[in-house]
Amino acid sequence: MVHHTIPTKTTKASKASSKIRTMNQFPFLWLGRIRSGAALAAIVGSLVGCSVAPVLDEPSQPSPSPTSPVADQRPLPATIMQAKSRWVPVHWSDLPGLEADALHEAWPAWLQSCSRPAKPWAALCPNIRQLANASAQEQRRWIRENLQPYRVESHEGQSQGKLTAYYEPRFEASRLPRSGFNIPLYAPPSGMNKNSPWFTRQEIETQSAARNALRGKELVYLADPIDAMILHIQGSGLVNVTEPDGSQRTLRMAFAASNEHPYKSIGSWLLQQGLLKDASWPGIKDWMDRNPSRVNELLWKNPRFIFFKEEKLPAGQTPPGPKGAQNVPLTAGRSVAIDRNSIPYGTPVWLMSKGPQVTLDKLVMAQDTGSAIVGAVRADYYAGSGKAAGEFAGRINQGLQLWALWPR
Structure with a gap:
């Protein structure tokens, strides 16, 4: 989906006011954000190339806590370097709100990514499809057993970033x-x-x-x-x-x-x-x-x-989301645009953002990008289509932390 980040609020007096955000309150208004639809094939083809780069650090060997879940007692793997970020391994207990998220709401977005999986995910997508109708407890157990969480931060160690939102x-x-x-x-x-x-x-x-x-x-x-x-x-x-x-x-x-x-x-x-x-x-x-x-x-x-x-669009049905840079339909509330040099397309990401308007602790999928979405810890949250989504998107400009979930 090609666009600039210019959220707006909608008023009945002006249909032109779909995505509204004041310049002073939302300074990214003038940054601009455009997706190159013509480059989708090249982008999708580069999924594997930007996935995992050389290791930075030696694996750490923490002592297991007697109260930690079994998955948290495993030795942590090495740090992973990406072009614009480093992924620092953490325990599942470090992810805020994981036990409370309605994971079944994220599964449709994950299935969309599995329709165009990068190599690291191809072997796991059959299991992801089988779990589509499983309970949140089963989904959570599978995630813990098969994936490793990594805190996303800049090469300088900055783990705080910015979240904005967009809509159709x-x-x-x-x-x-x-x-x-x-x-x-x-x-x-x-x-x-x-x-x-x-x-x-x-x-x-x-x-x-x-x-x-x-x-x-x-x-x-x-x-x-x-x-x-x-x-x-x-x-x-x-x-x-x-x-x-x-x-x-x-x-x-x-x-x-x-x-x-x-x-x-x-x-x-x-x-x-x-x-x-x-x-x-x-x-x-x-x-x-x-x-x-x-x-x-x-x-x-x-x-x-x-x-x-x-x-x-299919008649009589809710229109599917527009296609993002991964070339799969976006899912409202579960798709994000990221800098693909920090997080590869198709990566499940744990997102935490607390602001004056909304608090978000949830699983999302990296499925889109934008020219203003640049940096290690930077995301644009897809809010959906129409007036209500535009009003929601217009309120989001706040701090952000990200954890990439990667196959063990």
Whole structure:
């Protein structure tokens, strides 16, 4: 799933306010976060290569505690080095909240990873599938017996990091342009070259050569330019489409390509110009309503432009999550984006985050990535789709600790 980390809160007054976060409260707003859908095959193919690197330390040999579980009496293995982190072995008793987590809620995400397993997991995936309907006690016992927990920290020994959250927006759309719906989402034009910059956002909207190249590439039309900007930032979204015959259906607009220009935050620009103190999506929308002659000036500050592809969804069912960088559907509340140079895709991770809004102690799966999700202890928590998920994601910007669970 391709997107920048710009959580927003949703208000009824503005459909454009799907993922809201004030710049002062959530400083990562201007960092940007984009997933390269075009590179998915290369990313998935590199799963094994970034999994385990040379050992840093000799295995430690602690004395078993008479009160420790049997699994905690085993000698600890060696530290594992990753490109951007080191994994320090710990006992299961060091993981906070493990006994309280509803592990069955994490199993669907684990099964998704097993559909594209890296080599270290291929041998264990049959057991993981068999345990899908097992009790939490059986699942917990299997995890303890077959996996080893490692505290994830930087090479300098820093084990504290940052957790943010993201989501998939959902908007109303029309298949054809009509009154109130005239902001197009485009499929990629022909003639684009990967890694070669195409027209900027401003050029796409003002130059005849760009507009001619996009003629006939319109997929759907949105009502609000901010809605379109949010989809361009998130890189994927659900749209409730009104077809020419009046029927309605839900589609996913998924990332297909970009114009290969860097992402620039319009909220950051408004703050830097002293035009806003609240750079949330409602704040931005309010500024646009009060300054209609400057809307294009604002939007053109972000030269990056995203092209989409249409994904049909199963009728009458809850739409599956968008695909992350591991190329498997994300699971709300159980998938995270990480720096793949710190934690390989498909790795189960114990996540602990305590903040003013929410406390999370739970098993999640490393299934996605993003350009702003960089560092040893850094994660972006997938909250799901729609308004409630957007409001939840908009509250998350807090401390984080991670433990990677790896086959013994």
